[in-house]
Amino acid sequence: MNTPDDARRPSAIELGRRAFRRKQSRKSVAVSFLSTVVFATVLWFGVVSTPGWARVQQSFFNPDVLVQAWPRVFEGLLLNLRVLLFAAVGVLIVALLLATLRTLQGPVFFPLRVVATAYTDLFRGMPLIIVLYIVGFGIPGLGALPRMPLEFWGTIALILTYSAYVSEVFRAGIESVHPSQRLAARSLGLSYGTTLRKIVMPQAIRKVTPALMNDFIAMQKDVGLISVLGAVDAVRAAQIETAQAFNFTPYVLAGLLFVLLALPMIRLTDWYTARLREREQMGSLV
Amino acid sequence: MSAELVLRLRNVHKVFGDTAVLSGIDLDVNHGDVVALIGASGSGKSTLLRCVNLLEQLDDGQMWLSGEDISDPGINQDQVRSRIGVVFQAFNLFPHLSVLNNITLASTTLWKKPIKEAQEHAMSLLERVGLAEKARDYPDRLSGGQQQRVALVRAIATNPDLLLLDEITSALDPELVGEVLDLVRTLKEDGTTIVMATHEMAFARDIADRVVFLDGGVIYESGTATEIFENPQLPRTKEFLKRFRSR
Numbered sequence: 241m242n243t244p245d246d247a248r249r250p251s252a253i254e255l256g257r258r259a260f261r262r263k264q265s266r267k268s269v270a271v272s273f274l275s276t277v278v279f280a281t282v283l284w285f286g287v288v289s290t291p292g293w294a295r296v297q298q299s300f301f302n303p304d305v306l307v308q309a310w311p312r313v314f315e316g317l318l319l320n321l322r323v324l325l326f327a328a329v330g331v332l333i334v335a336l337l338l339a340t341l342r343t344l345q346g347p348v349f350f351p352l353r354v355v356a357t358a359y360t361d362l363f364r365g366m367p368l369i370i371v372l373y374i375v376g377f378g379i380p381g382l383g384a385l386p387r388m389p390l391e392f393w394g395t396i397a398l399i400l401t402y403s404a405y406v407s408e409v410f411r412a413g414i415e416s417v418h419p420s421q422r423l424a425a426r427s428l429g430l431s432y433g434t435t436l437r438k439i440v441m442p443q444a445i446r447k448v449t450p451a452l453m454n455d456f457i458a459m460q461k462d463v464g465l466i467s468v469l470g471a472v473d474a475v476r477a478a479q480i481e482t483a484q485a486f487n488f489t490p491y492v493l494a495g496l497l498f499v500l501l502a503l504p505m506i507r508l509t510d511w512y513t514a515r516l517r518e519r520e521q522m523g524s525l526v
Numbered sequence: 527m528s529a530e531l532v533l534r535l536r537n538v539h540k541v542f543g544d545t546a547v548l549s550g551i552d553l554d555v556n557h558g559d560v561v562a563l564i565g566a567s568g569s570g571k572s573t574l575l576r577c578v579n580l581l582e583q584l585d586d587g588q589m590w591l592s593g594e595d596i597s598d599p600g601i602n603q604d605q606v607r608s609r610i611g612v613v614f615q616a617f618n619l620f621p622h623l624s625v626l627n628n629i630t631l632a633s634t635t636l637w638k639k640p641i642k643e644a645q646e647h648a649m650s651l652l653e654r655v656g657l658a659e660k661a662r663d664y665p666d667r668l669s670g671g672q673q674q675r676v677a678l679v680r681a682i683a684t685n686p687d688l689l690l691l692d693e694i695t696s697a698l699d700p701e702l703v704g705e706v707l708d709l710v711r712t713l714k715e716d717g718t719t720i721v722m723a724t725h726e727m728a729f730a731r732d733i734a735d736r737v738v739f740l741d742g743g744v745i746y747e748s749g750t751a752t753e754i755f756e757n758p759q760l761p762r763t764k765e766f767l768k769r770f771r772s773r
Contacts, residue, residue, distance in 0.1 A: 248549075251537060254586040257599050264599070 302489045309481035309490035316477030317497050320463045323395050323473070327463065328456060330399035331406050338407035340436065343414050356407075363404035368462055372397045376469040391473070394466030402459050409451045413444030446516055453509035457502050464498065474498070530557045532592055532688050532719045533578065539586035540573055547573045549743035550587070555688070555721060560714050562734035562751075563723045566766065569740040571723035575690045578721070579610050592687050608636055611681030611689040615696050617673040619665035619680070625652070626661040629680045637684060644683075651679045655709055671702030675709055682713065689713065691722035695729075707733075727770045731755045739763050 250258070287293060341349070341356035363371070375397040376390060417440050425435040445452075467476035474494045481490035533555040540548040547570045555561050563571040576582045578589060580596065580603045589597045596606045619628050626648055633644040652658045655675045665673055674694055681689060691710065695703040707729050714720065714733055724730050730737055730751065737754040739747045739762075747754065747763045758764045 248539075248546075248586075250586050253588055254539075254584075257597070260599050 298487075300488045300492050302487050305481070305485045305487045305489040306493050308485065309478065309493055312477040312481055313474050313490055313494050313497065316472055316474035317494070317501070319391060319471065319473045320466075320498075321501070323391050323398070323466060324460055324463045327395050327398040327402065327459060330395070331402045331459070334399060334403035335406035335410055338403060339410035339414060342407070342411055343436075360404045360407055363401050364408070366401070368397070368401045368465060369468060371401050372465060372468055375400065376466075390469045390471040391466055394463075394469050394471055398459060398462065398466070402455065402462075406452065406455050409448050409455060410444065412451075413448035414440055416447055417443045446520075449516070450509060450513055453505060453512075457505055460502050460505070461498055464494075531555070531590075532557050532559075533721065534590040535578070535587065536589075537587035538574070538577060538584060538589065540570070540577055540582060541585045546743050548577070551740075551743075551745060553738065553745065555719060557719055558717045559735050560720045560722070560733055562730035562737045563721065563740055564725075564727065564730060564737060564754075564766075565740035565746075570743055571740055572692050574740070575612070575692050575721065575723055578688075579612055579690060580606055608632065608684065609687045611684070611686035613674070613677045613681050613689070613691050613694045615693045617665070617670070617677045617697070619673055619677055621665055624662050624664055625657070625668070625676050628665065628676060629683045632680075632684050648679070648683060651683060652676075654712070655679060669702065670698045671705045674698060674702075674706045678706070678709055678713070682718065687719065689718050689720045691720060691724070693723050693725060695724070695726055727755070727767070739766065741766070 290296075338356045338360060341352045342360070344353060372394060376393040379385065379393065379396075380388070414436075421439055421443065422435055425439040426432075430438065464473060464475040467473050467479070470476070472480075474497060475491075478490035478494040482488055531554060533553070535551050535553040538548050538551040538553075539546070551570075551574060553561070563574065565571055573582065577584055578591075584597050587597065588595060591606060591609065594606075595601070619625075620631070623631065626645060629648040629651070630639075630641065630644040633639040633647070634641050639647075649658060649661060652661055655678070657672060657675060657679075660668060660672060660676075665676065668676065674697075678694070694710075695706055698706060703726065707726065710720070710722075710729075711733055722730075722734075732751075734751045736748060737751050738745055739754060739758075741762050747758060747760045754763065755767065758767055
């Protein structure tokens with residue numbers, strides 16, 4: 241209905257404004273670049289000038305040890321990835337269940353609510369490493385179950401602990417959806433369950449996605465704790481390599497690999513939240 | 527430029543993607559004027575208000591508020607916005623603050639008014655609009671009309687140079703529309719300068735000093751309320767008003 245903008249020549253005032261904005265943005269890019277360079281330089285020389293730097297460099301950043309440790313540490317990381325995958329799926333399922341149980345209304349569900357509440361209280365309070373010991377050494381000790389690999393019990397322990405945290409995130413999300421949304425859905429004739437599934441949950445999950453992703457990243461690191469059970473994951477592999485080489489570089493390598501593992505997830509979170517904002521919220525941010 | 531001039535727009539352009547929403551708007555609003563923007567949905571009424579409040583960046587043209595060029599990219603936008611009161615279609619009250627705190631928020635945080643003074647001022651305004659007993663309530667407890675009156679009070683609590691009203695009655699039922707429009711009428715009598723986008727033709731005719739018909743991104747026709755509603759000159763205006771009358 242309207243003529244597109246490129247058919248029209250901007251006025252001198254607008255061109256001046258655009259030039260001013262370009263100048264401003266160039267200026268801020270230059271400032272941020274400069275401050276980064278200055279900061280990095282100060283940091284670098286600050287570290288390098290310490291008296292023990294040469295020794296630390298030798299025992300933490302040794303390229304030869306790094307190359308040698310790579311195959312084993314990388315193989316260990318693959319185990320971490322497998323555990324992470326199963327644990328993440330397990331946590332999502334258990335946490336959603338817990339959150340749903342805790343938000344159920346009506347006196348009939350009182351026992352379920354109590355159980356779910358007690359569960360989250362217990363496993364949010366208990367240090368993960370203790371859960372790992374109890375599950376990893378205690379349950380197999382009963383002798384009632386077939387022998388399972390160590391990482392299996394590690395995965396179970398992670399699921400137990402993290403689903404308690406994540407269920408609280410879900411619950412916060414469920415409760416943050418405005419009551420008018422439930423009203424609207426129930427007035428369409430949707431049942432309580434359908435309302436929860438089709439209306440409340442999608443909105444709740446969108447609201448808590450950043451928090452969920454954050455918990456996922458935290459779990460990504462804690463997957464390394466299964467090494468206390470003796471499973472040869474990246475951390476354990478690094479420990480073995482360190483003992484062989486008398487050098488801490490394998491730990492640094494494992495640490496870097498965990499960071500690299502987390503990066504795609506972090507970027508994905510940023511992208512996803514930005515997309516949601518674009519799609520569901522009107523107007524620019526001010 | 528006359529000291530009376532509150533808002534002056536020259537050659538205002540706004541483009542969203544390939545769609546030119548505003549294609550050269552010129553408008554002068556004097557102190558105490560009530561200007562009604564009318565036009566079909568999507569004609570750019572809301573966009574124009576958002577541009578004036580610096581919520582959208584202009585693609586061309588200039589705007590002055592009380593003589594100051596507010597389209598200058600180096601300007602302090604927050605300072606400009608604090609001099610403009612805005613009421614939105616969807617009320618946009620802060621749900622976590624009581625009615626009273628909604629109203630005093632800007633006065634106390636921005637203008638550093640003593641809390642007591644700001645609250646007294648807010649209470650006197652609430653009394654005038656008949657909502658004094660709701661001061662401690664939270665917005666969700668209020669009816670739509672009450673919420674919108676609170677939003678109006680919030681907008682004028684800081685004595686802004688200019689009040690922008692963006693279809694403030696569109697989300698209300700006819701009964702509640704009356705109470706909100708009565709309040710706007712009181713504000714006009716107080717000498718508040720108002721630019722409002724509206725679909726309430728009867729109200730626009732009743733209250734507006736000037737009516738501006740937006741169509742195709744430009745001011746298609748403008749004049750006094752009587753001129754536009756009794757005797758529109760141009761075909762699109764006639765057609766638009768005919769459709770409204772036949773409802």
